[in-house]
Amino acid sequence: MESGSLADGRQILYFDTATGARRGSFADKRDLGDRASAGQLRYDVLRDEWVAVSAGRNARPQLPVACPLCPSDGDELTEIPAPNYEVAVFENRFPSFGGAAGEANEHGPSFGGVQGEALEGTPLAPNVPATGRCEVVCFSSEHDASFVDLSPERVELVMAALAQRTADLSARGDVAQVFCFENRGVEIGVTLHHPHGQIYGYPFVTPQTRRHLDAARRHQEATGRNLFGDILAEEQAGPRVVAANDHWTAFVPYAARWPFEVHLYPNERFADLAALPEEYVKAFAPLYLDVLKRCDAAFPGEQMPYMSGWHQAPVKEDRDLAWLRLEIVSIRRAAGKVKFLASSESVMGGFVNDLGPEAAAQILKDAL
Amino acid sequence: MESGSLADGRQILYFDTATGARRGSFADKRDLGDRASAGQLRYDVLRDEWVAVSAGRNARPQLPVACPLCPSDGDELTEIPAPNYEVAVFENRFPSFGGAAGEANEHGPSFGGVQGEALEGTPLAPNVPATGRCEVVCFSSEHDASFVDLSPERVELVMAALAQRTADLSARGDVAQVFCFENRGVEIGVTLHHPHGQIYGYPFVTPQTRRHLDAARRHQEATGRNLFGDILAEEQAGPRVVAANDHWTAFVPYAARWPFEVHLYPNERFADLAALPEEYVKAFAPLYLDVLKRCDAAFPGEQMPYMSGWHQAPVKEDRDLAWLRLEIVSIRRAAGKVKFLASSESVMGGFVNDLGPEAAAQILKDAL
Known part of the structure; x- marks a missing residue:
């Protein structure tokens, strides 16, 4: 695994079957501005569960014409600075959990399973910053592939990446549960067709x-x-x-x-x-x-x-x-x-x- | 309120602002065959909730060309035998809960909040017949109206119908909760555009x-x-x-x-x-x-x-x-x-x- 960083400071990781690919050294030449800061977690007293309210995400820009999950190619600058990759994982630019604010302190107070955040709001309408982490997992550099087209070896590499991310996110003070998932199909709202999954490091245990x-x-x-x-x-x-x-x-x-x-x-x-x-x-x-x-x-x-x-x-x-x-x-x-x-x-x-x-x-x- | 019955024995009720409309006497001249029998309720031990499994519904016939919620008109025979109505309520032909089997006995055994049904299956995979009741509520005889187009007086009549149905279903031995609702819009899968809602008499209290x-x-x-x-x-x-x-x-x-x-x-x-x-x-x-x-x-x-x-x-x-x-x-x-x-x-x-x-x-x- 090699690590690099994107123009706004987000982390990117490359997972390869062979060592020495040296992908982490490619710089992200885009001007992305500042990272989005963390949204809010609101506690629903009636349903006894947290809801992530991240008003910034609804306004996120329309997708660019070029696929942001393909490798960068000359002037086509994407979320992946390297010119090729096998499996790549990077922090979501518009996360539901986490963001610029950084990791919460697990030694702080605790409410409803969320560690280290000062409670705001009222007893019937409490909230804390939406800490945690959201990552994107690219399964292949081939834009038109689907998970089902991957070789068994590539599936093993994806699994290795998910295992590494699970261990790494589990060591953060603000992650209570790690969820690795894939949504596939326009019928469920998927707009990026490049084969990819996501990882949510939830700051609470899900319902x-x-x-x-x-x-x-x-x-x-x-x-x-x-x-x-x-x-x-x-x-x-x-x-x-x-x-x-x-x-x-x-x-x-x-x-x-x-x-x-x-x-x-x-x-x-x-x-x-x-x-x-x-x-x-x-x-x-x-x-x-x-x-x-x-x-x-x-x-x-x-x-x-x-x-x-x-x-x-x-x-x-x-x-x-x-x-x-x-x-x-x-x-x-x-x-x-x-x-x-x-x-x-x-x-x-x-x-x-x-x-x-x-x-x-x-x-x-x-x-x- | 006047009561009538449909060709397969299902009940239909007419709610009118004035008495004497005599709608209940119109006969349903269709040949509908036998009523669907009740499906199954399966208890999900992991999620601690009931799931209605009604395999027959997936095979329900495609919608006829004529709207089944319009009043019957000459040879155009619909779910509403009367030639006009204000608000009509009838038992769903393809119900998720209830069906031909009739009402359960509330003095029988009880499991997971479902009364009067013998438990089948295993301790990890229990089931009972899906008792209860599903009804359709037609808000208007005008096919192209929407709830938002109703007059306040019609909304009051709909509310009177829902109140009567709530009281009536609450008196049944097999209904634990009455849910009156409307789904509107193709985006959430509504295929019948005639303005209507539904009533579920659930045999359990919902999650x-x-x-x-x-x-x-x-x-x-x-x-x-x-x-x-x-x-x-x-x-x-x-x-x-x-x-x-x-x-x-x-x-x-x-x-x-x-x-x-x-x-x-x-x-x-x-x-x-x-x-x-x-x-x-x-x-x-x-x-x-x-x-x-x-x-x-x-x-x-x-x-x-x-x-x-x-x-x-x-x-x-x-x-x-x-x-x-x-x-x-x-x-x-x-x-x-x-x-x-x-x-x-x-x-x-x-x-x-x-x-x-x-x-x-x-x-x-x-x-x-």
């Missing part, structure tokens, strides 16, 4: 993770067993396994909320990507590529829009309960059709799955 | 309602006061009030999750629409119409897509804590642009609001 770990804690107390392990064992014996190998199992969960929802569990418990052994990384690449190929093949002639994210243990709590796993969800419900979240899901949190988990699993099993 | 009421219970225990009332008082004195009158206050909440999110609180606490006094109904109509007009005027030349739903007290619990209120949310974030929920929101429950609550409130205040 879903809190819920999962609360359930796991209750199960551990009641049975002495790990809930994720028990779910995995039951799914492995059931009808919704889409693909599997000696180290990983990919299945549509019993109570899937989305028309297509696939969970990839390692067959052993690890807290996060930084703890994932090399044989699991090697075994992950072909299985994940197989699942993504099935998703794209499910409806011929269409790419599956998807959101794919790693559930990792929080940085400072419940690391003995959490079970690293990947969740892929899609709003595609049939050829040419998407499921929209409407009032029941958006206002009440009541999900309706019209396709059905077994039907979705069968479509994916039959797709290749 | 958001549980969360709100848990917060309200903690606040009541800590302060002796009602959380919703305290939030309302603070918002009334703050910068995010969009519109108000003697009985209602419409504001963008402090920690709004959506670019446009407006909450309409009655200035006094009522458990549900069935308990709302007439003066509050009368005062609601002009205020809600004003807010909807502001939403549409915010971005000239565009209709605001929205989801608008009533938070009502659960039928059998926490009726002394809950505070009836309407929540309007929109994915519109700027002219011609929508916010998509991507991985952070969909997988982790971590919301990012890029517009900002004060900016949204200002846009709505300035819109008219």
Whole structure:
């Protein structure tokens, strides 16, 4: 890994299969002005959760004609100063978490799981600066590729980058949870088509993770067993396994909320990507590529829009309960059709799955 | 109110400003075959919530060319047998909750808040039949109208229908919460453009309602006061009030999750629409119409897509804590642009609001 910096002081990291690529030394010749400063985290007392309010992001400039994730090429100056790269990670120019203000002090006060920030506002409307970190992960310098087109070796390099970023962000005082994810498809609002993912270093433990770990804690107390392990064992014996190998199992969960929802569990418990052994990384690449190929093949002639994210243990709590796993969800419900979240899901949190988990699993099993 | 029945046995109700319209006597001459039977509720042990799995709905037929929500006209037979109506309510032909199986027995067993159904599946993957009820509410016989075009008198009639349905569904053994809502706009997937809303009689208390009421219970225990009332008082004195009158206050909440999110609180606490006094109904109509007009005027030349739903007290619990209120949310974030929920929101429950609550409130205040 080599490190460099962008014109406004943001960090960029290059991950390569071979050493000596010397990409970090290329200077960013753009005039970017000052970095955006951190937005605000507001605590919603009714929903008991934090909302990031970063009013600056809505006004972010329209995308330039040139792709900012391609390598810089002569006068075409992009977010990547080097003329080529394998995998590159850099700080998001318009982050939802973090920004120019820098890292918070973890020895300061604490509220609602956010460390080191002085609380402002009122008891019913509290806020703190939105610390944390947002990064962009470029999977390939090839603009027209998609994750599913990567070689297994490149997937391993991406995984190495995610593991390094997870370890590095976990060591920051202001990061409570590291979330590595990819959004793909215009149907879910992706405007940059260059293959890339993102990393959020949240300054709080997210609502879903809190819920999962609360359930796991209750199960551990009641049975002495790990809930994720028990779910995995039951799914492995059931009808919704889409693909599997000696180290990983990919299945549509019993109570899937989305028309297509696939969970990839390692067959052993690890807290996060930084703890994932090399044989699991090697075994992950072909299985994940197989699942993504099935998703794209499910409806011929269409790419599956998807959101794919790693559930990792929080940085400072419940690391003995959490079970690293990947969740892929899609709003595609049939050829040419998407499921929209409407009032029941958006206002009440009541999900309706019209396709059905077994039907979705069968479509994916039959797709290749 | 007059009652009739559709060809497959579903109920239809007509609400009119004058008595004697005799609409209930028109017969439905279609051959609809058998009613869909109830789907399944699956309990997600990780997320601690119910998901409705109704595989039959994904296969529901494409919409006919004629609008099924217009009154029947000669040989054009629709879901409304009468040749005209003011407000009509009928059971959804393809319901997510309920169906041919009929009402569950509330004296049976109970699991996870669902009454009267025998649990099937395993401890990690339990399910019960998806009891409850789904209804469609037609606001007007005019196909091209929108809610915002209704007269205040028609809004009052709609409110009377919702109050009657709330009371009626609350008396069923299998309904734990009544949710009245409207989805509007192709951007959120609405395919039937005839002005209509829906009513879900959920057989469980929804995740958001549980969360709100848990917060309200903690606040009541800590302060002796009602959380919703305290939030309302603070918002009334703050910068995010969009519109108000003697009985209602419409504001963008402090920690709004959506670019446009407006909450309409009655200035006094009522458990549900069935308990709302007439003066509050009368005062609601002009205020809600004003807010909807502001939403549409915010971005000239565009209709605001929205989801608008009533938070009502659960039928059998926490009726002394809950505070009836309407929540309007929109994915519109700027002219011609929508916010998509991507991985952070969909997988982790971590919301990012890029517009900002004060900016949204200002846009709505300035819109008219």
